Each structure stands twice: as structure tokens, then as C-alpha cells.
Amino acid sequence: MADSTQAPFVPRDMGGHKVPDNSPALDYPTPIEPLVELPDQPRLSAADQARTIVAGDSVCVLASLTDDGSPWASVIQYAVLEDGSPVFSLSKLALHGRNLAADPRASIALAAPVPEGQDQGDSGRVTLAGRVEEPGGDERAAAKRAYFDAIPWSETYTDFADFTLYVLRIEKIRWVGGFGRMNSTTPEQYKNAEIDPTAASANHAVKHMNDDHADALLSMARAFSGHSDATSAVVLRADRYGMDLALETPRGRTPGRVTFLERVEDNNGGLRKATVDLTKAAREALSEA
Amino acid sequence: MADSTQAPFVPRDMGGHKVPDNSPALDYPTPIEPLVELPDQPRLSAADQARTIVAGDSVCVLASLTDDGSPWASVIQYAVLEDGSPVFSLSKLALHGRNLAADPRASIALAAPVPEGQDQGDSGRVTLAGRVEEPGGDERAAAKRAYFDAIPWSETYTDFADFTLYVLRIEKIRWVGGFGRMNSTTPEQYKNAEIDPTAASANHAVKHMNDDHADALLSMARAFSGHSDATSAVVLRADRYGMDLALETPRGRTPGRVTFLERVEDNNGGLRKATVDLTKAAREALSEA
Numbered sequence A, B: 001m002a003d004s005t006q007a008p009f010v011p012r013d014m015g016g017h018k019v020p021d022n023s024p025a026l027d028y029p030t031p032i033e034p035l036v037e038l039p040d041q042p043r044l045s046a047a048d049q050a051r052t053i054v055a056g057d058s059v060c061v062l063a064s065l066t067d068d069g070s071p072w073a074s075v076i077q078y079a080v081l082e083d084g085s086p087v088f089s090l091s092k093l094a095l096h097g098r099n100l101a102a103d104p105r106a107s108i109a110l111a112a113p114v115p116e117g118q119d120q121g122d123s124g125r126v127t128l129a130g131r132v133e134e135p136g137g138d139e140r141a142a143a144k145r146a147y148f149d150a151i152p153w154s155e156t157y158t159d160f161a162d163f164t165l166y167v168l169r170i171e172k173i174r175w176v177g178g179f180g181r182m183n184s185t186t187p188e189q190y191k192n193a194e195i196d197p198t199a200a201s202a203n204h205a206v207k208h209m210n211d212d213h214a215d216a217l218l219s220m221a222r223a224f225s226g227h228s229d230a231t232s233a234v235v236l237r238a239d240r241y242g243m244d245l246a247l248e249t250p251r252g253r254t255p256g257r258v259t260f261l262e263r264v265e266d267n268n269g270g271l272r273k274a275t276v277d278l279t280k281a282a283r284e285a286l287s288e289a
Helices: A046-055 A095-102 A137-150 A152-156 A187-191 A199-212 A214-224 A270-288 B046-055 B095-102 B137-150 B152-156 B187-192 B199-212 B214-224 B270-288
Strands: A059-065 A071-077 A086-091 A105-111 A125-133 A163-178 A181-185 A232-238 A242-249 A252-259 B059-065 B071-077 B086-091 B105-111 B125-133 B163-178 B181-185 B232-238 B242-249 B252-259
Touching: A046 A105, A046 A125, A046 A163, A046 A181, A046 A187, A046 A199, A059 A095, A059 B059, A059 B105, A071 A086, A071 A095, A071 B071, A071 B125, A086 A095, A086 A137, A095 A163, A105 A163, A105 B059, A125 B071, A137 A152, A137 A163, A163 A187, A199 A214, A199 A232, A199 A270, A214 A232, A214 A242, A214 A252, A214 A270, B046 B105, B046 B125, B046 B163, B046 B181, B046 B187, B046 B199, B059 B095, B071 B086, B071 B095, B086 B095, B086 B137, B095 B163, B105 B163, B137 B152, B137 B163, B163 B187, B199 B214, B199 B232, B199 B270, B214 B232, B214 B242, B214 B252, B214 B270
Parallel strands: A071 B105, A105 B071
Antiparallel strands: A059 A071, A059 A105, A059 B071, A071 B059, A086 A163, A105 A125, A125 A163, A163 A181, A232 A242, A242 A252, B059 B071, B059 B105, B086 B163, B105 B125, B125 B163, B163 B181, B232 B242, B242 B252
């Protein structure tokens, strides 16, 4: 669900600290006031972001507890049920399998892929924490199906006696979007969140726009980001609602955002159409100005 | 250090189970006896593998304990000291920072990149577990230097009062190389292990060999893997000592390994030279046969 109340993109404001303006390592500037006041811009909610990151991968790290209560991190493969619950199958011959058999408390974390050329530290990442449970009945059938679909070779071992199929019952969720973009969300919000269908192609689109369409980005930024004096625009992230930009203006550097004319509903050229439509609208708006 | 006593590559023998031979999902066959007996083949030790995976990345997942002793997984960035100890800097404004301030027990895990087109489940991965400690004196200076080198923008926040620089004192290490390849190692072995200098280019070399040099691979397999009747060879993994192969023979499919003439000492064309030299030696050996 779109969340227009979420704090705006403030990449250099990390944990309450203002990052020094003379830091050469950060390309991400402190936001400056737009020249034109903008309406609330729709964005993915923290729950949408978390669902989207979890849906986009099949490898994560599990944190479990060893017999003396120490934390144990291990790389695992997982699948996802329709309500966003992670499913995995672990052997009791492995330490993490013994850990969960003895104490069901568990947490998983993973990071979203970062667009090429951008800082690994500025990636979306998510933590889910709760308790694992062996699913029964219909849910067990659905969990096996999801797991076999995501990890085809798992069919060869999941039914072995030492393997246990687990569903993580989520109690806590934490999403971090990168520098200064973070939010908790609730299991209920996560369950009802929408996966962004553009996530699989967004990083490719970001690279393509930056490589080949700097002029279109600048038009969109001037027309719709509120920074009508922008002199250059780089896209940092794209999602179904719009794009986060890094802008140069005569008043300094600033992050900005442009919103697509319509929310993108598919991953079949949807982002491409949205950027083409917004570029056209931007050029019309600028020629009328 | 090379470890010629390590269990040979047995990819379909998972956790004591023989994977059914009719599994269409696994390309990795059960090993069959070579036609020619081979001397022990040098391999990376589990400690070398672990050091190499840790050295090859700067993003991992940390497992820490929340105030009620539950596990909490979170994506973090890290650097590595000369002895292989991970270093990271966490804010007490973040849950993982509060967790470690209250209980120093910690574990990290990460996976190595998988060669293009190969199964994510067959990647190398490593777990390090122990306790975090704030380094002092010379070690603190070295830890800061390593952290800033690995994560340049961290200079902007690491000295903020709420950030703590930690070194993970390693007590337990677990390396898993993929299906059926796994081993524990000791902190002492890990500390003295050697990073494989070819790791950064190995996946590229694997793809290149499979795409363009199937004939050379087959020659190497016939001459040096012990399966002189091989009819096709695909490389799964390359390291400084040699290559793991998947072979077709009239007797069935099998994994195999070929050893380079010399251990590769650098990442500057070293793997390329090693495969060219081994191809030449293979063709000479086959023409004499």
C-alpha cells in the first residue's frame, strides 16, 4: 500500500546525525527546500519494501540459538508463502537444524541487490524475527509447493527423515532502505502489503536511465521534483510509484523525487512506459512554462 | 594451506544421504571410480575457503541477541583485519548495536558469489561465531584503517559517540562449500590460512572456460581427472590449485578434478596461465597415449 506519510528520502541524515557536507565519500546530499511546493508523493510503505525484498530472493541468513543460547548465523535457502511467511527446510544433521528443533526462536535477514555502481551500504535490507513452526494440513502442502518451486533440487531431500519443513511466524519486522531510510512495520501490515512488480527490473532501469537518458531525467526533475532549477539529475532508485533522484542545483546538491503519472502494475515494460510518459509530460510542462 | 586430506568432492552426497539418481533437478552426479588412480589432489582447506569468502566481501548478516535472548539477524558492512578477524561499526541507536552492547555474543554469515548459471544452493558459505570486543591501542588503529578502507563513507560516522567499533573474536568456524562439501575448522587454522588470490576472477574464468573452451576442458579431464573416457566436461569451480568438473563418461556422469601444474600465486592472469599450461600438458599427454 502506498504510504505518503513516510518520512521523505533523507539519505545523509543517519541516525540523527547530519553528515559533514565536505565528505567526499558520500554522493548523497542533505536535502534542500524545493522551489515549488509538492503534494505528498506516494511511496512504497516499509511493509511493501519488506515484502518486495523477501519476494525477490531465495537465499538469506538465518539467526538461531545454539544450546547455550548463543546466536548462530547461517546461510539458507527459503521460499515464500502467499502471506509473505518464509519457508525453509533444515536437516537436524546441521547445527542450525538442531538449534531450531531445540528453540524455535529465529530471525532472517537479507539485502536487496544494489544498482550497479552504487554503494553496497545504501541497499534495502530487511529483518524478520519470530518463531518457526512445522506447518500442518493445507499449509504444509502449500509450503512444500512453494519450497519446491523456489528450490527445485530440494525435492530430492525435503522428505528425508532428518529434514524439517518450517514456516517462520513473524513477530517483528525491520526494514532499512539505505542511509537514513528505515522503518519498522507490523506483521499485519506486512501480510497485507503489496510486492512491487517492478523490483526485478528496477536496477536495470536505473542503470539504463543514467547511462542513456540524462536529458530525460533532467526534464522530469525540473518539471516534477520541485527543483525547477536542477542542472543535472541522477536516478538512485526506481519503484512502481516513481524515482528517487540525486540533483545538482545552483543552490546546492539535493535528493529529490518524481512521481509517475500512474502507479506501475506490471513488470512487462511497465517502468519503461512510466518513464517515457513522465518524460513527455515533463517536456510539455516545461515548454508551457 | 593446501589440504590434500580433505574429503573429495562429493556433491550429491548430502548429509549422509545419497541423492536419487533419477533426480532431474541436480546436475551433480554421484562420483564413480576413476579409470586411473590419482595421487592426492591439493585443495583449499576449509580454513582457506573460509578466509577467502570473508576476504571477498564487505556485506554480511550479523546474528545478535535481543534483550530477551532471542536471535536477531541484520545486514551489516564489515572489514577484515590481517588475521581474518571481522571488524564492524554499529550505532547504539540501532537494535543490533544495543544488542551487542548488552551481550557480546555474535555470529556472522555470508555466501560467496555463485558462477553464472549455477545453483544458488551450491555456493560456498561461512559462519564465524564468538564474541565482539572493542579493540584498543594499535589494534584499534588497524581496525579503523581496515574499516575505512573497506567502507570509505564510514569515516563520516564511525567517530560519532553512538557508534562502537567492534572486532569479532572468533571461537567457532563453519564452512560449507555447497552440496556435501563442508567442514569445521579452528580459529588457529583460520588465522593461519591463506586467501586464494584467484577468488575474485574464478567465477569469470569458469564462465569463460565453459562458454569458449569446452575442448580444452575435455582434454584436461581426459588426461588428468582419472576419467580418461570422458566425453564432455563442464567446470563447476576454479581455485588456485585446480578445477572441479562435472563429467560425462560412457560409465555414467561423475564429478572430477584436475590439478594445475603449479599453484597460482596471483590474480593477474594467473588462472588464465594455469589453464593454458594445463591444456598444453593435457594435449601432449593425450598425443603420447
